[in-house]
Amino acid sequence: MTTDQAGQAQPTTDDPQHGGILALDVARAHGVSTLFTLSGAHVFPMYDAAVKTEPAMPIVDVRHEPTAVFAAEAIGKLTRTPGLAVLTAGPGVTNGVSAVAQASFSGSPLVVVGGRAPNNRWGTGSLQELDHPPIFSSISKSSTTAHTVADIAPTMDEAFTLAGSSHRGPAFVDVPMDEFFNSAPAGRPSQGNTTAPVQPDPDALRAIAELLRTSERPVLVLGTDVWADRAEVAALQFVQETGVPVISNGMGRGIVPGGHPQLVTKARSTAFNRADLVIVVGTPLDFRLGYGVFGGKEGATPARTVHVADSAGQVSSHADTAATAHGDLSLFFTGLFDALTAPAAHGRRPDWTPWLSTLQTEVAAATARDTELLTAEADPIHPARIYGELLPRLADDAVVIGDGGDFVSFAGKFVEPKRPGGWLDPGPYGCLGAGMGAAMAARIARPSSQVVLLYGDGAAGMSLMDVDTLVRHDLPVVMVVGNNSAWGLEKGPMQWIYGYDVAADLAPQTRYDQVVTALGGGGEMVTDPREIGPAIDRAFASGIPYLVNVMTDVDAAYPRATTGI
Numbered sequence: 001m002t003t004d005q006a007g008q009a010q011p012t013t014d015d016p017q018h019g020g021i022l023a024l025d026v027a028r029a030h031g032v033s034t035l036f037t038l039s040g041a042h043v044f045p046m047y048d049a050a051v052k053t054e055p056a057m058p059i060v061d062v063r064h065e066p067t068a069v070f071a072a073e074a075i076g077k078l079t080r081t082p083g084l085a086v087l088t089a090g091p092g093v094t095n096g097v098s099a100v101a102q103a104s105f106s107g108s109p110l111v112v113v114g115g116r117a118p119n120n121r122w123g124t125g126s127l128q129e130l131d132h133p134p135i136f137s138s139i140s141k142s143s144t145t146a147h148t149v150a151d152i153a154p155t156m157d158e159a160f161t162l163a164g165s166s167h168r169g170p171a172f173v174d175v176p177m178d179e180f181f182n183s184a185p186a187g188r189p190s191q192g193n194t195t196a197p198v199q200p201d202p203d204a205l206r207a208i209a210e211l212l213r214t215s216e217r218p219v220l221v222l223g224t225d226v227w228a229d230r231a232e233v234a235a236l237q238f239v240q241e242t243g244v245p246v247i248s249n250g251m252g253r254g255i256v257p258g259g260h261p262q263l264v265t266k267a268r269s270t271a272f273n274r275a276d277l278v279i280v281v282g283t284p285l286d287f288r289l290g291y292g293v294f295g296g297k298e299g300a301t302p303a304r305t306v307h308v309a310d311s312a313g314q315v316s317s318h319a320d321t322a323a324t325a326h327g328d329l330s331l332f333f334t335g336l337f338d339a340l341t342a343p344a345a346h347g348r349r350p351d352w353t354p355w356l357s358t359l360q361t362e363v364a365a366a367t368a369r370d371t372e373l374l375t376a377e378a379d380p381i382h383p384a385r386i387y388g389e390l391l392p393r394l395a396d397d398a399v400v401i402g403d404g405g406d407f408v409s410f411a412g413k414f415v416e417p418k419r420p421g422g423w424l425d426p427g428p429y430g431c432l433g434a435g436m437g438a439a440m441a442a443r444i445a446r447p448s449s450q451v452v453l454l455y456g457d458g459a460a461g462m463s464l465m466d467v468d469t470l471v472r473h474d475l476p477v478v479m480v481v482g483n484n485s486a487w488g489l490e491k492g493p494m495q496w497i498y499g500y501d502v503a504a505d506l507a508p509q510t511r512y513d514q515v516v517t518a519l520g521g522g523g524e525m526v527t528d529p530r531e532i533g534p535a536i537d538r539a540f541a542s543g544i545p546y547l548v549n550v551m552t553d554v555d556a557a558y559p560r561a562t563t564g565i
């Protein structure tokens with residue numbers, strides 16, 4: 001023990017500390033500032049550490065573990081440093097599996113700490129004695145047990161370093177209960193390091209620059225990892241200096257702000273069908289991007305595809321690519337620009353103005369078509385009308401979260417964020433139920449921003465009880481339910497395949513708003529399209545968790561071009 005200037009006793013690295021303190025010190029060093037959990041004795045030392053160490057760490061205790069892990073995952077997405085969820089042994093841990101899988105699919109930095117039955121009883125059948133790490137091995141970057149109290153700090157340090165280094169993702173650590181309560185010297189404090197940026201291969205950059213220089217109709221796709229890798233400034237600069245048309249997905253949305261003349265997401269099919277080169281950066285060549293095949297319809301020559309990822313393991317192995325690169329994505333964009341404009345490349349800057357104008361004409365036509373839906377007077381309400389009312393009320397720094405089926409697909413079509421890092425969707429794992437945790441995280445990470453959670457009514461049922469957590473922790477968010485009284489995104493396809501549907505209807509016009517009111521928030525039901533806007537205004541003004549429950553037309557299904565299969 002030493003004393004600080006105020007004469008307070010400060011632990012030295014030689015003073016024994018209990019396992020919770022050792023674990024939380026490492027988490028803090030890696031930037032964690034909130035702990036999400038649901039109580040269980042196996043993990044009490046983490047709570048004791050959060051309460052007793054200076055400064056105390058806020059504990060957000062939820063009503064169902066998935067919400068805790070979805071919240072921690074969303075902290076990772078929003079802040080780009082790993083979020084922390086602490087789950088009690090056995091069922092607490094297994095309740096977190098879907099959210100960890102989502103983090104793995106989305107490349108979200110996340111550390112989950114699990115309790116674990118004590119070593120001194122292992123094999124004898126103590127409560128919740130389950131060997132967790134094998135369960136997470138296929139959905140995490142690392143999944144391991146800190147077998148002794150002395151292992152806790154180094155194991156946590158490695159988990160955070162892995163989770164926060166590209167390609168980011170979840171890491172799981174469990175700690176036997178007796179060792180969690182046990183004490184050990186802290187050892188060397190964690191520096192909170194992540195791995196050093198990797199320079200993309202200059203030959204690969206030159207090859208991509210040559211493809212781009214000779215392309216007449218290129219399209220650049222910006223995905224989640226451009227944001228996660230903090231490459232949004234370099235990406236926008238590249239876009240502006242080259243004039244290349246852009247389409248974005250996931251957390252890549254907003255890097256090129258909504259309304260920017262080069263953002264052609266609304267002309268997506270023309271752009272992909274007619275492009276001669278598609279450069280995809282920071283997102284997998286999965287079902288959302290036609291598995292990396294662009295154009296080639298009716299005998300036309302398909303576009304050449306370039307895939308660029310934050311790390312070698314993310315580069316597509318299934319697609320037929322003309323070139324690939326991997327490494328730090330800011331270095332990729334600056335390096336590609338240098339290669340494109342180098343004297344050896346004849347200094348000729350390509351002119352894609354005619355191609356861009358074609359796409360801009362399409363964007364204008366699509367925008368005009370959208371306006372009809374956004375202002376629809378239909379009764380029952382067309383879900384698009386909700387976005388017609390919401391969009392003009394959104395501030396540039398709003399965080400918009402989608403959790404649902406068709407209702408959220410409409411959001412993806414209509415909401416074009418003005419800034420990056422303000423759009424959270426389920427990503428390629430497509431897990432319903434993630435929205436409430438994400439809304440909690442957004443409220444915490446962006447205290448002065450609007451936070452809007454767009455819920456399908458089916459999805460709302462998966463997490464709405466955690467409004468209780470929003471209320472207890474004073475986390476006001478605006479929830480808008482597109483209530484078509486159905487699992488709409490399944491009802492339509494089942495009708496299409498079988499001519500009938502089953503297991504797709506929900507109770508008609510359920511008062512989800514009254515659920516929120518009962519839990520201490522506010523809400524109202526809306527059946528008249530003209531009442532949507534005023535209800536959203538009241539929700540924003542309320543300063544409490546508030547749910548606007550809009551009855552929508554179940555027959556207004558999202559016009560889907562892909563099935564994801």
Ligand SMILES: Cc1ncc(C[n+]2csc(CCOP(=O)(O)OP(=O)(O)O)c2C)c(N)n1
Binds near residue numbers: 404430455458488
């Ligand atoms: C955890 C989970 N369970 C089931 C599904 C399958 N699923 C995808 S969309 C959907 C319907 C969603 O209904 P709702 O939230 O009401 O939105 P809507 O399509 O009606 O707008 C379902 C059940 C899923 N993606 N995730």
Ligand SMILES: [Mg+2]
Binds near residue numbers: 456482487
């Ligand atoms: Mg629904």
